Amino acid sequence: MTPLRFERLHEDEWAELAARLEAMRRRKDQATLLEGSQPSAERITALYRRTCEHLALARERAYPTYLIARLEQLTEEAHQTIYYQRVFGLGALRRMITDGFPRAVRRDAAYVGVAAAVFVIPTLVLGLIVYWSPELILSMMSADRAADFDQMYSPAARAIGRARTADTDWVMFGFYIRNNISVAFQCFAGGLFAGVGTLFFLAYNGAIGGAVAGYLTERGMASTFFSFVATHSAFELTAIVLSGGAGLKIGHALLAPGRRTRRAALVAATEESAIIIYGVTVLLLIAAAIEAFWSSAGWLPAAIKYTVAAVCWTAVIGYLVIQGRRAG
Amino acid sequence: MTGEVLDTIVATETPEGIVLELRPAGLSARFYAFLLDLALRGVALNFMAIPLGLMGGMGIGILLIVAFLLEWLYPVAFELTRSGATPGKRVFRLKVVMDNGLPVTPAASLARNLLRTADFLPLLYGFGIVSMLLRRDGKRLGDLAAGTMVVHEHAMAARLTIGDVAPLPPSTPLRPQDQAAVIALATRASTLTAERLDELAALAASVSGDKGRQGPDVTRRVLGVAQWLLGHRA
Numbered sequence: 001m002t003p004l005r006f007e008r009l010h011e012d013e014w015a016e017l018a019a020r021l022e023a024m025r026r027r028k029d030q031a032t033l034l035e036g037s038q039p040s041a042e043r044i045t046a047l048y049r050r051t052c053e054h055l056a057l058a059r060e061r062a063y064p065t066y067l068i069a070r071l072e073q074l075t076e077e078a079h080q081t082i083y084y085q086r087v088f089g090l091g092a093l094r095r096m097i098t099d100g101f102p103r104a105v106r107r108d109a110a111y112v113g114v115a116a117a118v119f120v121i122p123t124l125v126l127g128l129i130v131y132w133s134p135e136l137i138l139s140m141m142s143a144d145r146a147a148d149f150d151q152m153y154s155p156a157a158r159a160i161g162r163a164r165t166a167d168t169d170w171v172m173f174g175f176y177i178r179n180n181i182s183v184a185f186q187c188f189a190g191g192l193f194a195g196v197g198t199l200f201f202l203a204y205n206g207a208i209g210g211a212v213a214g215y216l217t218e219r220g221m222a223s224t225f226f227s228f229v230a231t232h233s234a235f236e237l238t239a240i241v242l243s244g245g246a247g248l249k250i251g252h253a254l255l256a257p258g259r260r261t262r263r264a265a266l267v268a269a270t271e272e273s274a275i276i277i278y279g280v281t282v283l284l285l286i287a288a289a290i291e292a293f294w295s296s297a298g299w300l301p302a303a304i305k306y307t308v309a310a311v312c313w314t315a316v317i318g319y320l321v322i323q324g325r326r327a328g
Numbered sequence: 329m330t331g332e333v334l335d336t337i338v339a340t341e342t343p344e345g346i347v348l349e350l351r352p353a354g355l356s357a358r359f360y361a362f363l364l365d366l367a368l369r370g371v372a373l374n375f376m377a378i379p380l381g382l383m384g385g386m387g388i389g390i391l392l393i394v395a396f397l398l399e400w401l402y403p404v405a406f407e408l409t410r411s412g413a414t415p416g417k418r419v420f421r422l423k424v425v426m427d428n429g430l431p432v433t434p435a436a437s438l439a440r441n442l443l444r445t446a447d448f449l450p451l452l453y454g455f456g457i458v459s460m461l462l463r464r465d466g467k468r469l470g471d472l473a474a475g476t477m478v479v480h481e482h483a484m485a486a487r488l489t490i491g492d493v494a495p496l497p498p499s500t501p502l503r504p505q506d507q508a509a510v511i512a513l514a515t516r517a518s519t520l521t522a523e524r525l526d527e528l529a530a531l532a533a534s535v536s537g538d539k540g541r542q543g544p545d546v547t548r549r550v551l552g553v554a555q556w557l558l559g560h561r562a
Contacts, residue, residue, distance in 0.1 A: 002559025003511070025410055052344040062508035064515060064558065073482040076348055076429070084410065084431045171385050174392025181396065189445035192469050197446065250473060267427075267475040270443075274435035277442060292389075 003063045010054055014074060017047040021077050048078040099324035101279035106320070108245055108276065111252070115187075115244035119202045119237070123210035130214030137215040140208065149212055153221045153228065173292035180236055181284045184243040188277060195251020202244045227302040228295045230309030234316045235287035239280045246273035246280075283316075336464045338477070340429045348429045351480040352466040353422045355457060358478055364416035369398045400441065407437045421481040436474040443470035495560040496552030499537030507557050510535055514554035 001009075020043070055071040105112060130136050137146050183205055190197020216225045250269045257265030290312075295305070338350045376394055380387035406414040412423040412431055424432045424440070432440075447456030447468045456468035465477055502510070510532055517525055522544070529550040530542035536549035 002557065004559025006559075049344055052342070052346045055346050062504040064508070064511040066515060069482070072349065075342075075344075075346060076482060079342055079344075079348065079429065080412075080425075080431055081410075169385075170387075170389025171392070172389070174389040174396070177393055178396045178399075181400070185400070185442050186445050189443050192443060192446040192473060197449075263472065266473050270439045270473040271435055271475070274439055277438060 001061075003058075003067055006054075006058070006061075006063065007067060010050075013047055013050055014054075014071070017044065017051055017078060018074060020044050020047070021081055024081055044078070045082060048075070048082060051075050051078065096275060096278060097282075100275050102320050102323040104272070104275045105242060105245075105279070108249055108273075111248045112242060112245035115198070115202055115248055116241045118199055119206040119241050119244060122203045122206040123213075125210065126207045127210035127214035127217075130211045131218050134215050134218045137211055140211050146215065149216060150219065150221075153216050153224045169292045169296065172296065173288055176288035176291050177285065180239075180288060181281065184240050184280055184284055187240060187244040188247045188273070188280075191247030191250040192254075193251070194254050195248050198244050198247030198251055202240070205240065223302055227305040227309075230295075230306060231312050232287045232291040232295050234309065234312035235283045235290065238316050238320075239283035239287065242276055242283070243280045246276045249273055336466070338465055340427070342429070350425065350429055350477065352464070353420075353478045353480050354466050355460045357420050357422060357480070358417075358460070358466070361414070361416040361420045361422055364419055365402070365414050366416075368415055369402060373398060403441045404434075404437045407432050407441075408434055417478070422478050423481055424476055424478055427475045427477055432476055436476050440470040440474035440476050443473055446470065493548060493551045493555050495556040496536060496549055497556050498535045498553045500535075502535060502557070506535070510550065510554045511557055514551050514558075517551060 020040070024044075051071060052075055055068070055075050058068050058071055126140075130140075183201070187198050187201045187205075190199075190201050213225060213229075216222065250266060250273060253265040253269035254262060260268070294300075294308075336352050336354075338352060339347045340350060341347050373391075373395055377391055380391045380394075383390075403414050407424045410431075411418055412425060417423060424437070426432055426436060444456075447453055447459070447470055449455055453468075456470070459468050459472070460466050467477060471477060513528055513532060520528070526542055526544060526547050529547040532550050533539050533541055533546050535553045536546070538546045538549055
């Protein structure tokens with residue numbers, strides 16, 4: 001069969017497939033394929049399979065390149081459209097919250113445990129060291145920063161945790177979101193360097209936090225500082241440790257890929273970690289909101305703050321440990 | 329084909345048993361797309377800064393949140409649309425796909441964009457650039473981990489334009505690959521100078537029984553054979 005005859009014979013089908021694909025793209029959704037009109041979906045997949053046959057024939061018969069290129073483009077577009085997955089939506093989000101996220105955390109409990117240790121141990125060690133000899137804070141940060149912390153957590157401050165009291169809650173909300181989520185994402189991305197980056201970011205952030213806590217406690221500001229951090233840290237520190245756990249998981253996949261290739265192990269570990277990162281992002285948004293609007297309120301009695309903090313810690317840990325254990 | 333050795337084409341097979349050819353995008357194309365996206369984000373942020381700045385503290389807070397969203401979620405949101413590309417990539421006709429040519433999934437898109445942090449190190453996307461330059465498929469670290477690839481979109485193929493040449497049956501039966509070569513020559517005819525076309529046609533002159541001769545007449549006859557092979561009859 002000559003190329004021209006071949007083209008003339010099947011031209012109608014190709015044009016119809018192209019037109020249907022175009023119509024779907026313009027409607028911006030998958031209605032025709034997923035739920036919508038069944039005949040239309042069957043027609044489009046049938047046309048796609050026909051065109052695939054035509055492409056195989058055209059290649060086998062060494063038809064002119066313009067013809068093969070046209071069929072390649074058509075099949076590729078159809079392939080992209082037909083296999084397009086719409087996996088996000090309210091249902092998927094609900095399943096993630098009720099089951100997916102806590103289950104993923106428990107599945108990776110070993111990594112999370114290591115990440116927690118790498119984060120908490122430097123926090124405690126540096127906290128105690130700086131508490132005993134507060135001048136050591138100056139080897140971790142400049143005198144100006146230390147003075148900033150002094151001012152931020154001074155019991156006289158109208159709003160706690162801020163260098164400039166003129167900043168409003170909203171400004172700090174925006175600031176915390178950017179800052180904290182960036183820290184968490186760094187802990188995750190550091191996993192790509194065989195986990196070393198993750199270990200560094202976890203230990204570094206833990207050490208800084210511990211040093212500041214030790215310093216302020218020694219200066220007699222323990223009450224303002226701990227009542228400030230207690231509530232939102234339930235979400236923030238958990239999120240940082242979880243993203244560190246996800247980072248360690250991909251780092252471990254690179255170091256010890258098992259029976260897969262290193263690359264396949266990395267891709268699988270990253271895919272599995274994605275759900276933890278979704279959850280971490282949500283936790284950090286909650287943390288930023290609490291930190292900006294609740295923790296900073298200087299007029300609230302410390303007792304109330306500690307009570308709320310205890311409830312939050314119990315809720316977060318309980319959620320991660322218990323939620324979604326029953327088969328759903 | 330020997331030409332494939334130099335190509336960076338990645339072939340993936342679909343469930344329908346055909347091979348899709350993906351053309352990975354290199355550093356330069358992705359760099360331009362990145363610059364354009366950066367500029368777009370900058371403009372969007374500055375544009376919003378004017379009304380939000382007038383709103384005082386709350387406005388600044390919202391502005392910081394917008395900056396955060398633009399920084400991390402701008403690429404994810406656009407990659408999950410049907411075009412699979414940020415506006416910058418769309419201008420340069422690039423898109424993000426999975427390794428097997430399927431549209432990028434939400435998890436993969438999020439992963440490749442968060443892992444940007446690793447690509448950015450030690451400074452100015454150093455690791456990402458090294459990875460893109462070293463790999464045939466032009467992946468940065470985030471692409472490696474997420475199992476994604478940035479590819480060129482298909483360009484429209486040029487139609488065959490040899491027009492008014494009279495069809496001529498080949499002097500001997502031709503094997504399929506020889507037929508393809510003659511037709512390929514005809515496809516390129518309009519992009520070659522007349523002299524070069526004559527030289528190339530002389531190499532194929534045996535198809536029209538003119539072996540060993542060269543010139544515009546021979547070229548016309550060879551193109552005539554191509555015309556005949558395509559299916560045109562006098």
